[in-house]
Amino acid sequence: MSTIKPLTPLEIYKVLQKTNCKQCALPSCLAFAAAVVGGQKKLDDCPHLTDEEKDTLAPTLQARSTPEPRKAEFIDKLLEKMAVLDLEAVAFERGVSCKDGSISILSLGKEFHVDQSGQMKSSCHIIPWVQAPILSYLCYGTHTQITGRWVSFREIKGGIEWRGLFRSRCETPLKILADKHPELLNDIIELFAGKDVDGFDADIAVVLHPLPHIPICICYQAADGDLESDLNIFFDECCGTNLHIKSIYTLCAGLVQMFEKIAVHHS
Numbered sequence: 388m389s390t391i392k393p394l395t396p397l398e399i400y401k402v403l404q405k406t407n408c409k410q411c412a413l414p415s416c417l418a419f420a421a422a423v424v425g426g427q428k429k430l431d432d433c434p435h436l437t438d439e440e441k442d443t444l445a446p447t448l449q450a451r452s453t454p455e456p457r458k459a460e461f462i463d464k465l466l467e468k469m470a471v472l473d474l475e476a477v478a479f480e481r482g483v484s485c486k487d488g489s490i491s492i493l494s495l496g497k498e499f500h501v502d503q504s505g506q507m508k509s510s511c512h513i514i515p516w517v518q519a520p521i522l523s524y525l526c527y528g529t530h531t532q533i534t535g536r537w538v539s540f541r542e543i544k545g546g547i548e549w550r551g552l553f554r555s556r557c558e559t560p561l562k563i564l565a566d567k568h569p570e571l572l573n574d575i576i577e578l579f580a581g582k583d584v585d586g587f588d589a590d591i592a593v594v595l596h597p598l599p600h601i602p603i604c605i606c607y608q609a610a611d612g613d614l615e616s617d618l619n620i621f622f623d624e625c626c627g628t629n630l631h632i633k634s635i636y637t638l639c640a641g642l643v644q645m646f647e648k649i650a651v652h653h654s
């Protein structure tokens with residue numbers, strides 16, 4: 388049986404322009420090559436790679452990618468937990484309702500129904516990245532109510548370790564999007580039951596509830612003269628208790644990908 392040799396960052400780097408132009412939201416081409424191999428960036432994220440170059444690299448990249456099996460394994464574990472979860476007991480404290488053996492949970496103002504086997508239904512089409520965070524939220528061992536105190540990602544338990552990835556996959560791409568589409572955050576408020584809030588040192592601060600007791604606040608400051616634009620995402624202090632840091636990251640990365648699609652669609 389032939390084995391496919393793993394693609395190394397250096398092999399990808401050789402094909403890149405090596406200009407370190409940062410359009411991929413990373414500081415250098417080498418960082419980009421490492422991020423592609425690590426699965427945090429896609430070849431499409433470098434606007435300078437030609438279709439031919441991408442076609443050459445993609446098959447080897449896909450052949451060695453492992454996140455899918457890991458994700459499937461993670462979902463399987465969550466489904467096992469769901470099967471023995473007392474839905475009625477967890478419903479009230481998690482801000483969801485339970486009727487006829489099915490949980491109704493709001494994500495960004497849209498209703499999702501989850502049964503004991505973990506099967507999900509929704510009037511909006513099921514978004515794949517939402518499945519794992521919703522199941523995690525229901526099955527996670529601890530839970531607390533919303534505190535009204537906002538903390539940064541790095542202040543959440545485990546956040547320091549995931550901070551770099553969170554910045555490069557969530558905050559930076561969302562800032563680039565908001566720079567390009569100044570109306571985006573207002574659209575998000577309208578589409579996803581968001582709320583404009585005061586009290587943050589930002590031009591616009593939007594609170595969203597991707598899950599009932601997981602409030603996040605997106606703060607955006609537009610560029611002003613020599614001052615570059617900035618975007619930060621804050622979390623209610625309860626988020627670190629109600630969801631594992633990995634699920635918080637998955638949720639935010641999924642949100643940003645969805646916003647990117649919305650922005651492309653609108654433009």
Ligand code: SF4
Binds near residue numbers: 404405408410413434
């Ligand atoms: S966008 Fe492409 S060329 Fe520019 S830094 Fe990133 S990888 Fe390098």
